[in-house]
Amino acid sequence: MKISDILAQKGGQVFTIRPDQTIHEALQVLVSHNIGGLVVLDENGKIVGVLTERDVLRFVAAENPDFSTAVHNVMTKNVIIGAPQDDLHSVAHTMTEKRFRHLPVVEKGKLMGIVTIGDVLKAQRDSYQGQVYTLQTMIIAEE
Amino acid sequence: MSKIGTLAEPLRVAIIGSGPSAFYAADSLLKRANLSVEVDMYDRLPTPFGLVRGGVAPDHQKIKSVTKAYDRTASDPHFRFYGNVEFGTDVKLEDLKQYYHQVLFATGAQTDRPMNIPGEDLKGSHPATEFVAWYNGHPDFRDLEFDLSQERVAVVGIGNVAMDVARILCRTPEELTQTDIADYALEALRNSLVKEVYVLGRRGPAQAAFTNPEIREMGQLQDCDIWVPPEEAELDGLSQHDLATSHDRATQTNVEILQEYAQHQWTGKSRRMIFRFLVSPVELRGNENGQVTCMKLVKNELYRTDVGTLRPKATGQYEELPVGLVFRSIGYRGVPLPDVPFHERWGVIPNQLGRVTDPQTNAPVPGLYTAGWIKRGPSGVIGTNKPDAVETVNSMLEDAAAGVAFAPTRPGVEEAQALVAARQPRSVTYADWQKLDQMEIQRGQEVGRPRLKFTRVEAMLNALGK
Numbered sequence: 001m002k003i004s005d006i007l008a009q010k011g012g013q014v015f016t017i018r019p020d021q022t023i024h025e026a027l028q029v030l031v032s033h034n035i036g037g038l039v040v041l042d043e044n045g046k047i048v049g050v051l052t053e054r055d056v057l058r059f060v061a062a063e064n065p066d067f068s069t070a071v072h073n074v075m076t077k078n079v080i081i082g083a084p085q086d087d088l089h090s091v092a093h094t095m096t097e098k099r100f101r102h103l104p105v106v107e108k109g110k111l112m113g114i115v116t117i118g119d120v121l122k123a124q125r126d127s128y129q130g131q132v133y134t135l136q137t138m139i140i141a142e143e
Numbered sequence: 144m145s146k147i148g149t150l151a152e153p154l155r156v157a158i159i160g161s162g163p164s165a166f167y168a169a170d171s172l173l174k175r176a177n178l179s180v181e182v183d184m185y186d187r188l189p190t191p192f193g194l195v196r197g198g199v200a201p202d203h204q205k206i207k208s209v210t211k212a213y214d215r216t217a218s219d220p221h222f223r224f225y226g227n228v229e230f231g232t233d234v235k236l237e238d239l240k241q242y243y244h245q246v247l248f249a250t251g252a253q254t255d256r257p258m259n260i261p262g263e264d265l266k267g268s269h270p271a272t273e274f275v276a277w278y279n280g281h282p283d284f285r286d287l288e289f290d291l292s293q294e295r296v297a298v299v300g301i302g303n304v305a306m307d308v309a310r311i312l313c314r315t316p317e318e319l320t321q322t323d324i325a326d327y328a329l330e331a332l333r334n335s336l337v338k339e340v341y342v343l344g345r346r347g348p349a350q351a352a353f354t355n356p357e358i359r360e361m362g363q364l365q366d367c368d369i370w371v372p373p374e375e376a377e378l379d380g381l382s383q384h385d386l387a388t389s390h391d392r393a394t395q396t397n398v399e400i401l402q403e404y405a406q407h408q409w410t411g412k413s414r415r416m417i418f419r420f421l422v423s424p425v426e427l428r429g430n431e432n433g434q435v436t437c438m439k440l441v442k443n444e445l446y447r448t449d450v451g452t453l454r455p456k457a458t459g460q461y462e463e464l465p466v467g468l469v470f471r472s473i474g475y476r477g478v479p480l481p482d483v484p485f486h487e488r489w490g491v492i493p494n495q496l497g498r499v500t501d502p503q504t505n506a507p508v509p510g511l512y513t514a515g516w517i518k519r520g521p522s523g524v525i526g527t528n529k530p531d532a533v534e535t536v537n538s539m540l541e542d543a544a545a546g547v548a549f550a551p552t553r554p555g556v557e558e559a560q561a562l563v564a565a566r567q568p569r570s571v572t573y574a575d576w577q578k579l580d581q582m583e584i585q586r587g588q589e590v591g592r593p594r595l596k597f598t599r600v601e602a603m604l605n606a607l608g609k
Contacts (some may be wrong), residue, residue, distance in 0.1 A: 001522050001523075004489070004520070005519065005520045005522040007489065008486075008489035008490070008491045008519060008520035009491075009494075009518070009519040009520065010495075011486075011493055011494075011495070011500070011505070012488075013505055026182045028353065060345025080449045080450060081449055081450075082448075082449065083448055083452075083454075085452070085454060086448055086450050087350075087452045087455075090385075090448075090450055090451040090452040091450045091452070092507075093389070093451060093547070094450045094451040095450075103450065112225040119162065125530075125566075126527060126530050127522075127523060127527065129526070129527070129530045130524050130525075130526040130528070130529070130530065131521045131524055131526060131527075132526065133525075133526025133527070133529040133530070134206075134209070134524045134525045134526030134527075135526070136210055136526070137209045137212045137525070137526060137529075138205065138206065138209060140211075140212055
C-alpha cells in the first residue's frame with residue numbers, strides 16, 4: 001500500500017498557515033478544525049515547517065508565553081516530507097522511529113496532502129482486518 | 144428526530160454496483176438492529192459480484208467461494224437485485240432521488256493506469272485488465288483479440304493482476320480446463336504459441352508485493368519452468384539492510400523463493416516464466432504494421448526517500464527485450480459516473496468516511512455515498528471492503544438519523560420495481576441470476592468443468608426467457 005492510497009481515501013485537504021502569522025491565529029485554526037498540526041508555507045507555497053500540538057505545548061510551557069509570537073519562532077523546521085509513491089510500511093516505520101506524527105506529502109513541488117500517524121494506523125488496521133475478513137468469509141462459505 | 148429507518152418510513156437505499164463492497168454494505172445495512180431498511184442493488188450486467196466473477200483468476204476458485212456469503216445477504220427479504228440496469232442510462236440520479244433516501248456508489252476501479260511511454264498504443268500492447276476481463280468472460284471484453292501467436296510476452300508490474308496474467312498464460316490447457324475460464328479463452332490459450340513470459344518489476348525482490356503462496360504457486364506450474372536472473376535475485380545493500388532490521392518474515396520468504404528460482408536449470412518444459420527486477424520499460428517499438436516487436440528497458444537502482452521508502456531510479460543503462468505482446472498492470476483507477484463528483488487525480492469519488500463530497504467545497508453532498516475501490520482506490524483484498532463498507536454505512540445511518548437524506552416522493556418497494564420495469568423491461572432479479580448460475584454450473588458439469596459461463600448479455604437474457 002502506498003501513501004497515494006491513503007490520500008485517495010482521505011482527500012488532499014491540508015490546513016496551512018504562513019510563518020509570519022501569530023501563534024494565536026494558529027491556535028484558532030487548530031481548534032476550529034479539531035486538528036493537531038498545520039503545514040507552514042511561505043509566500044511561494046514552499047513548506048518551511050510544521051506547527052504541531054507538541055510545538056505549541058512547548059511554547060505554552062515557557063514562562064509568560066506571548067501569543068502574538070510569529071509561527072516561525074515556534075514551528076518545527078526540519079520537516080520530513082513524503083511522496084505519494086512512498087510505501088505505507090516504510091512511512092509507518094519512520095514515523096514511529098523518529099517520533100513524528102504529521103507527514104506533508106509533496107509531488108513535483110506541490111503540497112498534495114498530509115498523512116498523520118492516525119491515518120497510518122487506520123490503514124494498517126484496515127489492511128489486517130481485510131485479510132482476516134477474507135479468510136473468515138472463505139471459511140464460512142465452505143461450511 | 145427523523146423517522147427515516149422506522150417501520151413508518153423504512154430507509155430506502157439504492158446501491159450502484161454489485162461487487163464485494165456493495166454486498167458488504169448491503170449486509171451491514173440489513174443486519175442493523177432497530178433499523179427498518181429496504182436495499183435495492185443495481186448492476187449494469189445481468190450477473191452480480193463484480194471482480195469476484197470478472198477479476199479473480201479462474202484458477203483461484205476457492206477465493207470465489209466468498210459469493211456464498213453474498214448469497215446469504217441476497218436471501219434477505221428486504222434485498223432486491225436489479226441486474227442489466229445501467230446507472231446513468233436506464234436510471235439516472237434524478238430518478239433515484241424520487242425513490243430512495245440514499246444512493247451508494249460501489250462501482251470499483253474499472254480502468255488501468257497508462258505507462259505513458261512511446262509506443263504504448265502499438266498493436267499487441269494491452270492493459271492487463273482487458274485480458275483479465277476477456278479470459279473471465281466479461282461481456283464487454285469477450286470479443287477482444289489477443290495475439291497469442293507471439294512467442295514472447297512481457298507483463299509489466301508484479302502485483303496480483305500481473306501475477307494472474309503471467310500464470311494464466313503459462314498454464315496448460317489441462318490445468319485451465321479445471322477452471323471456469325471462458326470457453327473461447329480456453330480455446331485461444333489451447334492454441335497459444337507463447338513460449339516465454341517476462342514479468343517485469345521496477346524495484347527489487349524485497350519490494351515485490353506478492354504473497355508467499357502466489358510466488359510459490361508459480362514454481363508448481365505443470366509445464367512451465369520459472370527462472371530469475373541470479374544477479375537480479377540478489378538484494379542490493381539498502382534492501383539487505385531493511386530486511387535484516389525489519390524482521391519481516393513474509394518478505395524474507397519471498398526473497399528466499401526467488402533466490403531458489405534463480406538456481407533453477409531449464410528442464411525442457413514447454414514454457415518459461417522469467418522474473419526480471421529493477422527494470423522499467425521506457426519505449427515500445429514496432430514493425431511497419433504497427434505491431435509491437437520490442438521493448439526498451441532501463442535498468443534501475445534503488446535510492447532511499449526521506450521517509451525511508453526504497454524507490455527506483457533509472458541508471459542510464461538500457462537493454463532491448465524482443466516481445467510481441469505486452470500487458471501493463473501498473474495500477475487501476477475508477478471511471479467517473481454521470482452526475483457524481485469525481486477526483487481525476489486519484490481516480491476516486493471524493494468522500495469523507497464514505498460521504499460523497501463536493502470537490503470545490505469539500506462539503507458532503509447529502510444523500511450520496513460511496514464504498515470500495517471507487518471510494519478508496521484499488522487497495523487491499525476482498526475482505527478489506529468489509530470494514531470499508533461498514534464505515535460508509537455508519538455515515539449513512541448517522542445522516543439518516545439526523546434527517547440528512549433525499550425526500551423520496553415514491554419510496555415504496557413496488558414503485559421502484561415499476562420504475563425499473565418501465566426503463567429496462569429485461570432486468571434480472573437475484574432469483575434469475577441464481578437460475579443462470581445453476582445453468583452455468585450444469586453446462587460446466589456436462590463438459591467436466593466447474594462452470595461454463597455465459598459471456599454475452601443476450602445469451603444470458605435468452606436463457607432466462609427474457
